[in-house]
Amino acid sequence: MTNFKTNHLRQLPLTFLFLFLAVATNVFSQARKVINFDNGWQFTKGDVPGAEQATFNDTQWRKLDVPHDWSIEGPYDRANPSSRGGGYLPTGIGWYRKTFTVDKADAKKICTIEFDGVMANSDVWINGKHLGKRPYGYTSFTYDLTPYLNFDKANVIAVRADNSIQPASRYYTGAGIYRHVRLVSVNPTHFKHWGTFITTPVATISKGVVNLKVEIDNKGIAGDYKLQIDILDNKGTVVKTVESLKNIAANATGLISQDIEIKNPKLWGFEEPNLYTATTKLYSGKTLIDNQSIPFGIKKAEFIAESGFWLNGKNYKLKGVCLHHDGGAVGAAVPLGVWKERFKKLKEVGVNAIRTSHNPVAPEFLDLCDQMGFAVMDETFDTWNSAKHNGEKGYNLYFTDWWEQDTRDVILRDRNHPSIVIYSIGNEIHDNLSYPEGYKKYKMQEDVVKKYDDTRPVTMALFRPANSKVYLSGFAEQMDVVGQNYRENELVAAHEAHPTWKVLGTENTHVLVQWLALRDKPYMAGQFLWTGYDYLGEADWPETTNNQGLFDRAGNWKQQSLQRDSWWSTEPVVHIVRKSENAGAGNWVADWTPNDFDTYDNAKVQVYSNCDEVELFLNDKSFGTVKKPADDSPREWNVTFEEGTIKAIGKNNGKIAAQEVFATAGKPSKIILTQSNPTLANNWDDVSFITATIVDNKGVRCANADNLIKFSITNSGKIIGVDNGNIISHEDYLSPERHAFSGKAIAIVKASQDSGKIEIKASAEGLEAGSIIVEIVSDKK
Template sequence: MKYFKRIKIKQLSFALLFLVLVTSGFSQARKVINFDNGWQFTKGEVVSAENPSFDDTKWRTLNVPHDWSIEGPYDKTNPTARGGGYLPAGIGWYRKTFKIDKEDVKKLITIEFDGVMANSDVWINGQHLGKRPYGYISFAYDLTPYLNFDKPNVIAVRADNTIQPASRYYTGAGIYRHVRLVSVNATHLKHWGTFITTPIATASKGVVNLKVEIDNKAAAGDYKLQIEIADATGKVVKTAESVKNIAANGTVLFSHDIEISNPKLWNLETPNLYTATTRLYSGKTLIDNQTIPFGIKKSEFIAESGFWLNGKNLKLKGVCLHHDGGAVGAAVPLGVWKERFKKLKEVGVNAIRTSHNPVAPEFLDLCDQMGFLVMDETFDTWTAAKHNGEKGYNLYFKEWWEQDTRDLILRDRNHPSIVIYSIGNEIHDDLSYPEGYKKYKMQEDVVKKYDDTRPVTMALFRPANSKVYLSGFAEQMDVVGQNYRENELIAAHEAHPTWKVLGTENTHVLVQWLALRDKPYMAGQFLWTGYDYLGEADWPETTNNQGLFDRAGNWKQQSLQRDSWWSEEPVVHIMRKSENAGEGKWVADWTPNDFDTYDNAKVQVYSNCEEVELFLNDKSLGSVKKPADDSPREWNVTFEEGTIKAIGKDKGKVVAEESFTSAGKPSKIILTKSNPTLVNNWDDVSFITATIVDDKGIRCANADNLIKFTVTDSGKIIGVDNGNIISHESYQTPERSAYNGKAIAIIKATKNSGKIEIKASAEGLEAAAISIDIVPEKGK
C-alpha cells in the first residue's frame, strides 16, 4: 500500500532527479495551494483528452468541487434508477492548465484529491498517474517526475460512473470535493504521517503523544523536529524538540509525550481544540511544517454501562447521514453542513454515523468544532452485491479494500470527534464462523495497525438469521453493532453481559427510543436518518424521506417528536392529521385543505413538560400529564377556524408554548436568511427561505405557487429546493414551486465586498426582498 501511487520511471532519470534534490539544498518550507479554480469540463467520452495538446477551449469553464449529476434532468429511465435517484450517470472529463513557480523547481510536488466520483483516472502532461475506483476515498499522486518548470502543465481527470446501478443511494459525479497542490522539500513530513493521541486525559492532567514520520529523499544528516502545542486562543502551552539522524532515502519516526496541566478537555458542550505545529529543521533552516488540530479526551465503551466521555456516562443520540446536501448534490459547501448540524443539535443529536462511506475531511473538522461524536464508516458492501447497487464497490473490494481502509484511517485518525470505526453496513457476505469472521478480522487488523486507540464495529444485518450471535463471531467484536431489531440486541447482551452493544441504525418509533432510554448498557443509537437523502426511492419519488428533516431543512413529524425525547430544553409541538377523522399525514399547522369537510381533527402534542394543556380559541380542551413511556399526548378536537395553542408546564409554571392560526388566502411572500453575512469563498452560504403568507403574516401551508428568485451580480444561486420528494423540478434554476407554503434558495457571494440583494416573486402575490452583507474573510 502506498500513500501516493508512484509511477515507475527509468533508473537513470530517477538518479538525476535525486542528484538535483541532494545538491540543491532546501528552499522554503511546505506550500499548500488551493487547486479548485479554473477547470475545463465536458460530459461524455472524449478521445485523447489526456494529451497536453488537446484543445479544450470549447469545454465549460468551472470551479470544483463540482457534481454534474445533480444538474439533472430527472428521468425514470436513467440507469442510476432508484438507488441514484434517477439522476444522470456517465463519464466526465476535467482538465486544468497551470504553471509551477520557479522557486518550486527543487520541490516534490503532489496533487491531493479529497474525492472523485468515480473510477477516476488522472494524467499529468500525458503520463498516467493511477486509478481509484472508490469515489469516496481521498488520494494523492506525486507529480514531480513529469512536471514542466519552463512551460505550462496539463492535469487531466476522467471520472466514470457509467456502470450502473453502482449504489443503493445517490453518489454524484465528478470532482465533487476539494483539490490542492502541495510542494515540500526532499526531506519532509510524511503525508498523513502524524498521529496524535491523548493516552491520559483528565481535568488535571493531559498527556499528548505525537508520532511523526519523516521521509528523507535528500542526503543523510541530522534533522531537528520542533513541536508546539497551542490552545484555542493561539497561546503556546507546551513545546518539545528532538534531533535524529536520517539516512538517505530513509524514513524515521519521532515520538514525543507532552504533558499539559489542567487541559481543556474536548467534550460535547465545549469542544475545545488544541493545535500541534510540527517544524522540521536542517541546521537552522526550516524545511517543513504542518499544523494539525486535535482534542484532549478519553472515550470508552463499557459493557454494563454503555458509552463514557471524559468520565461522564452518556448516550450516543445519533443520526446516520449520507454525503449529499440535497439541492447541491454531492458537492456540499461546508455552510450547508453547518446549517444542518445546527438543526441536529437543536433536536438533541450528539452523534453522527458517516453512512456508509468516507466523508469529506472538512465534514469531520466541523464535527470536531461543533461537538459531535462520530462513527467513521468504510463500506456499504464487501464482495456480495446488494439489490439496486449490484455494480458497486463489491466489484472492487478484493483489490482495493486494504488500500482504501488504510487511507481512511490515516487521514481521519487525528479527529477527536471520532470515537468508533465501522467497517461495514449490513454486509451480505457469508459471516459464518470462523471463515466469515476472517473478512472482518483482516479489516479490523488494518484499522488497528494505524489506529489502535478506538474500537471497531460493523452494522450487523439480521444477526439472528446469520447466527453471528451464536457462532462466536459477535463475541470477537470490540463493540457489537446491530441495525434495527433492538430486542435481539437486548437479548444478546443479557445472554452475554460482557458484550458492548450499540444500535448502529434505528427507526424513529417510540419502542426503539425506549430500548435506549431504559437499558443502561445500550451505548446509543443512530437514527435512519438525520436528513432526507437523494436516491433509494421508487419513482415518482426521488428522495428517501426517513430523515428527521427534509432536504430543505424543514422540521417533520419525527424531528418534532424526537425533540421532545432528546432536547434538554422544555418543548411543546402541536401536530394534527391533515385529513378528517385521523386520516392523512401529520402536519404542523391549523389550515386544512378544505374547511368545509374537515371537522374532526386528531391532534398530538409532543412535549417533555410535566403537563400540557391544549386550547382552541382560548377554550381549554384539558390538560394531560406526561406519560411514563414518553408517548405523545392526544386530543380529538372538533375543528374550528382560529387558533390552537399548547402550553407546557413544569411544577405549575409555564415553560413552553406553541400555537397555530388558520391562514386566509395567500397574499405575499416573506423572506428570511440563515446567515446575515457572507464571505466570498466556496464554502460559505446563506439559506433564503421564501414563505407564502396571508395578509396577517400567517403561513399558507397549502400554497404551491411558483416562486422566482433573483439576485444581484454580487451573489449567485447555487441551488433551489422545497423538500418535496416527488418534485422533478431542477435544482439549478432560479425558481421553485412552494411546498407546504415554502421554498428555499441557497446563496453564495461572488464579490469580496458590498451587498447581495435577493428578491422573490410569484404571480398574484406581493414580492419580497432581503439583503446580505459581504464581509472580508478572516485572516485576509
C-alpha cells in the same frame, strides 16, 4: 492558469490560521507550500479520446471551479441508469483538465496533487503520463507529479471520472471532482503524507498527555534533523514547546515519538468541543524545511459493557443520526456552510453523534464535527464482495483488489479527529458471515484499522443477526462493539445473554419503542437514527428522495424531528401536530389550516413535549391538561375543528415553560423572506439559506400554497441551488424558480464579490414580492 507561487492553506480554524501565517511568513518559501487547486478547470461530459494528452485542445469545454457535481444538474428521468438507488439522475463519463505552471525555483522540491474525492473510477494524468486509478469515489488520494513536471512551462492535469457502470449504489453518489483539490510542494526531507498521529493517552481535567508519532521521509541527504512541536490552545496561545533530534539516513523514514504533558487541559466534549493545534516544524540546522498544523482534542472516550458510552469520565447516551454525503439541492459537492446549517438543527433536536453512512466523508465534514462537538462513527463500506439490490455494480466489483488500500487511507487521513470515537467497516454486509470463515474477512479489515489506529474500537452494522446466526456462531463475541441495525429487542436479548458484550444501535427508526430501548437500558451505548436528513436516491419513482430523515432536503422540520426534540432536547419544548385528513387519516402536519375545510371536522391532535404537563386550547377554550406519560408517548386530544387559534402550553412545577400557537391561514397574500446567515464571505464554503414563505395578510403561513416562486439576485451574489423538500418534485435544482411545498421554498446563496450587499427577491403571480439583504464581509471570525 495556476501559478505555483501563489500560497494558500487548507482551511483551518481562523485563530490557528492567523498564528500559523504569522509564524511562517518569513520562511514559508523554504518549507511547505499548500495551494488551493479548485479554480479554473475545463470540463466536458462524455468520453473524449486523447483528452489526457497535454496538447489536446479543450478551449471549447465548459470552464468551472471544483468541487463540482455534474449529476445534480439533471435532468431527472425514470430511464436514467442510476435508477432508484441513484435517484434517477444522470450518470456517465466526465473529463476535467487544468493548465498550470510551476516556478523553476521549485525544481528541487517534491510536488504532489491531493484529491479529497473523485466520483468515480477516476484516472489522472499529468502531461500525458498516467498517474493512477481509484475506483472508490469516497476515498482521498494523492499522486507524485515531480518526475513529469515542466518548470516555467505549461503543465496539464487531466482527470477522467466514470460512473457509467450502473446501478453502482443504493443511494445517490454524484459525479465528477466533487471535493477539494490541492497542490503541495515540499522539500526532499519532509513530513510523510498522513504520517503524523496524535493521541491523548491521559486525559483528565488536571493532566493531559499528548503523544505525537511523526514520520519523516528523507529523500535528501543523511543527517541530523530537529523536530519542534508547539501545542497551541483554542486561542492560539502556545502552551508547550518540545524539541527532538533525529538522525535519518538517506532514502529512509524516521519516526519520532514524543509525549507532551499539558497541565489542566481543556477537554474536548459535547458541550465544550475544545481544540488544540499541534504545529510541527522540521529543521535542518537552522533552516526550516517543513511545517504543518494539525488540530486535535484531548479526550477519553470508551465503551463499557454494563454502562454504555463514556466521555471524559461522564456517562452519555450517543443520540445519533446517520447521514449520507449529499446536501440536497447542491448534490454531492457540498459547501461547508450547508453542513453547518444542518448540524445546527441536529444540535437543536439533541443529536450528539453522527454515523457517516456508508462511506468516508469529506475531511472538512469531520473538521466541523470536531468544532461543533459531535461524536462520529467513521464508516468505510456499504458492500464487501456480495452485491446489494439496486447497487449490483457497486464497490463489490472492486472490494477484493482495493479494500486494504482504501481502508488504510481512510484511517490514516481521519485518525487525528477527536470527534471519531468508533470505526465501522461495513453496513448490512451480505457476505457469508459464518464463523470462522466469515469472521476472517471482518478480522482482516479490523487488523488494518488497528495497525494504523489502535486507540478506537471497531464495529460493523450487523444485518438481521438472528437470521445470520452471528450471535450464536461466535462471530459477534469477537467484535470490539456489537453493532446492529434495527430489531432492538434482538440486541437487548443478545447483551442480556452475554453481559460482557458492548452493544450499540448502528441504525434505528424513529418509533417510541426503539427510543425506550436506549433510554431504559443502561448498557445500550447509543442509537443512530435512519436518518438525520432526507437524502437523494433509494426511492421509487415518482419519488426521488428517501424521506426517513428528521428534516427534509430543504431543512424543514418534520413530525419525527418534532417528536425527537421532545425526547432528546435538554430545553423545554412543546410541538403541536395534527392528522392532515379527517378523523385521524393522512400524515402528521404542524399547522391549523386543513386542505379542505368542508370535509375536515374531527381533528386528531398530538402534542410532543418534555414538560410535566400540557394544556390544550382552541380559541381560548381549554381541552384539558395531560401529565407527562412515563413512557414519553405523545399527549393526544380529539378536537372538533374550528377556524382560529390552537395553542398548547407546557408547564414545569406549575410555571409556563414552553408553548406553541398555530392560527388558521387565510388566502395567500405575500412572500416573506428569511435568512440563515446575514453575512457572507466570498469563498466556496460560505452560504446562506434564503427561505421564502407564503403567508396571508396577517403573516400566517399558508400551508397549502404551492405557487411557483421566482428568485432573483443581484450580481454581487449567486444562487447555487433551489429546493422545497418535496420528494416527488422533478424540478431543476439550478433553476432560479421552484414551486412552494407546504407554503415554502428555499434558495441557497453565495457571494460572488468581496464587498457590498446582496439583494435577493422572491415573487409569485398574484402575491406581494419579498426581498432581503445579505451583507458581504471580507472575513468571518
